[in-house]
Amino acid sequence: MSTYKTxxxxxxxxxxxxxxxxxxFFLRIxxxxxxxxxxxxxxxxxIGSIPRSFSTLVLPGILAVSTMAAGVQGTAMPLxxxxxxxxxxxxxxxxxxxxxxxxxxxxxxxxxEAWLAAAFVFPVAYLIMWENLNxxxxxLPLLILLLVLGGLVSATLGMxxxxxxxxxxxxxxxxxxxxxxxxxxxxxxxxxxxxKIPWLQYLVLLNPLVYLSEGYRGQLTPQIPHMAPEYAILGxxxxxxxxxxxxxxxxxxRAIS
Amino acid sequence: MAEPIIxxxxxxKTYYARGGxxxxxxxxxxxxxxxxxxxxxxxxxxxxxxxxIGMLTTTVRITDGRASIAGIxxxxxxxxxxxxxAVVPQGINLDRSLTARENLIYHAKYFGMxxxxxxxxxxxxxxxxxxxxxxxxxxxDFSGGMARRLQIARALMHNPxxxxxxxxxxxxxxxxxxxxxxxxxxxxxxxxxxxxxxHHMEEADQLCDRVAIMDKGKILTMDxxxxxxxxxxxxxxxxxxxxxxxxxxxxxxxxxxPGLDRVESENNTHRLFLDRPxxxxxxxxxxxxxxxxxxxxxxxxxxxxxxxFVHMTGRALRE
Numbered sequence: 001m002s003t004y005k006t007x008x009x010x011x012x013x014x015x016x017x018x019x020x021x022x023x024x025f026f027l028r029i030x031x032x033x034x035x036x037x038x039x040x041x042x043x044x045x046x047i048g049s050i051p052r053s054f055s056t057l058v059l060p061g062i063l064a065v066s067t068m069a070a071g072v073q074g075t076a077m078p079l080x081x082x083x084x085x086x087x088x089x090x091x092x093x094x095x096x097x098x099x100x101x102x103x104x105x106x107x108x109x110x111x112x113e114a115w116l117a118a119a120f121v122f123p124v125a126y127l128i129m130w131e132n133l134n135x136x137x138x139x140l141p142l143l144i145l146l147l148v149l150g151g152l153v154s155a156t157l158g159m160x161x162x163x164x165x166x167x168x169x170x171x172x173x174x175x176x177x178x179x180x181x182x183x184x185x186x187x188x189x190x191x192x193x194x195x196k197i198p199w200l201q202y203l204v205l206l207n208p209l210v211y212l213s214e215g216y217r218g219q220l221t222p223q224i225p226h227m228a229p230e231y232a233i234l235g236x237x238x239x240x241x242x243x244x245x246x247x248x249x250x251x252x253x254r255a256i257s
Numbered sequence: 258m259a260e261p262i263i264x265x266x267x268x269x270k271t272y273y274a275r276g277g278x279x280x281x282x283x284x285x286x287x288x289x290x291x292x293x294x295x296x297x298x299x300x301x302x303x304x305x306x307x308x309x310i311g312m313l314t315t316t317v318r319i320t321d322g323r324a325s326i327a328g329i330x331x332x333x334x335x336x337x338x339x340x341x342x343a344v345v346p347q348g349i350n351l352d353r354s355l356t357a358r359e360n361l362i363y364h365a366k367y368f369g370m371x372x373x374x375x376x377x378x379x380x381x382x383x384x385x386x387x388x389x390x391x392x393x394x395x396x397x398d399f400s401g402g403m404a405r406r407l408q409i410a411r412a413l414m415h416n417p418x419x420x421x422x423x424x425x426x427x428x429x430x431x432x433x434x435x436x437x438x439x440x441x442x443x444x445x446x447x448x449x450x451x452x453x454x455x456h457h458m459e460e461a462d463q464l465c466d467r468v469a470i471m472d473k474g475k476i477l478t479m480d481x482x483x484x485x486x487x488x489x490x491x492x493x494x495x496x497x498x499x500x501x502x503x504x505x506x507x508x509x510x511x512x513x514x515p516g517l518d519r520v521e522s523e524n525n526t527h528r529l530f531l532d533r534p535x536x537x538x539x540x541x542x543x544x545x546x547x548x549x550x551x552x553x554x555x556x557x558x559x560x561x562x563x564x565x566f567v568h569m570t571g572r573a574l575r576e
């Protein structure tokens with residue numbers, strides 16, 4: 001009972017801090033999907049650089065990238081602040097609760113951000129690129145399951161990166177981890193298309209974003225070649241399990257010396 | 258000693274260093290701290306004081322040995338221990354995203370304290386630490402001394418049985434340091450058990466009921482400051498400087514000043530070794546007057562914990 005109270009209080013603290021920076025929050029989760037939708041769904045098709053059908057191809061990718069970026073940032077950034085030079089997370093680590101639950105709380109907060117970012121993509125896409133979109137909802141429950149798991153895998157990845165990477169090396173992390181992940185995440189092309197470069201097709205299977213993009217593709221644009229949903233979900237679940245194990249180890253290493 | 262609240266037996270911490278070797282930060286220490294006591298670990302930087310506090314407050318894993326707080330074993334049930342203790346670490350670790358008052362309120366919420374109680378307690382502690390006027394400000398605008406006071410207030414929010422203070426006054430100006438000392442004494446007077454570390458010998462001397470002198474991971478000696486000083490050979494010293502040279506002064510002093518161990522003389526300067534220099538001072542002056550020796554200066558150098566440390570280690574205890 002007291003564990004539950006402590007957990008909620010820690011979450012309330014994070015929500016309070018977030019509510020104080022709502023402007024930042026919406027900029028963080030909003031600008032990226034807006035820009036993606038604008039460029040790929042409006043600018044490029046309108047000037048004729050890409051066919052109009054490309055908008056349909058890229059929408060699941062935009063959704064996946066937005067989820068991933070928001071989840072990673074939503075977890076890793078506050079963690080960098082909390083575990084930074086001032087170690088202000090200490091007051092929560094000293095709270096009468098297992099430190100694993102302090103970590104879980106951070107992951108849940110990152111997951112909320114990822115969900116909100118994903119939810120934000122739909123109206124944006126509809127407003128900006130609706131005339132180019134050709135969506136067929138395959139299964140709503142599966143789409144929701146993918147969104148839920150997508151938020152979790154992003155936040156867990158954020159926890160791993162936030163605990164492994166020193167805050168001052170975050171910009172390096174974005175260049176060497178996040179950007180390659182996005183470009184090699186089956187976001188702008190279906191994974192099946194990589195069959196012409198087999199080594200790459202198998203290598204990118206290490207990237208959790210591939211499963212997310214392909215999973216969304218299967219539920220939103222089933223007419224485009226996509227990975228079978230069961231494989232996509234399996235890929236995400238396996239990623240969550242591995243990332244969670246690493247995150248737990250690294251977080252404890254940070255919290256207890 | 259009153260009933261022990263902290264019990265430490267052969268506690269060790271070994272770190273694995275990058276070069277592939279082990280560093281023994283704490284090399285097997287044992288002690289008890291009684292309820293309502295102010296207990297201090299005194300030693301230079303790197304002596305193992307913070308590691309010891311870390312182990313006693315669940316943030317450093319114990320390599321070997323046993324420690325318990327209020328009868329709860331730290332290795333077995335760290336979460337229950339966390340309810341009994343509070344820590345003010347060396348650095349300022351206040352929540353910069355919350356105001357001063359919110360820092361206190363949220364801390365109490367983490368400990369499940371009901372609303373009315375935590376509001377009242379926050380108010381009371383803000384007043385106690387002279388921070389009520391700044392309650393709505395963010396800690397990043399606070400001076401070092403204020404931030405430290407807010408940290409102490411926050412630590413006290415959940416009524417801990419033991420308050421741990423790690424180098425509580427390091428980096429503070431003398432005025433803020435005195436204020437913190439004053440608060441620490443007040444807290445102790447109201448029954449708070451306090452465990453502190455310091456490399457400031459005057460702080461240990463002024464505040465602590467008992468002091469353990471620590472160096473290189475080991476406790477060298479442990480007692481009340483008065484007894485530690487008393488046990489240090491060399492004793493207390495009075496330096497006497499006269500205007501004129503007097504060959505006989507050392508002999509007169511030896512004959513007429515009770516408690517004088519010996520005198521070392523060089524020209525007009527005489528160093529007197531005594532048990533209780535404060536009490537002998539009047540006597541010494543009286544002897545010089547009686548024999549018409551004109552004094553230029555008299556200086557009293559009581560033994561400090563610094564001398565105790567130097568005696569134990571052969572090294573100075575520097576700030």
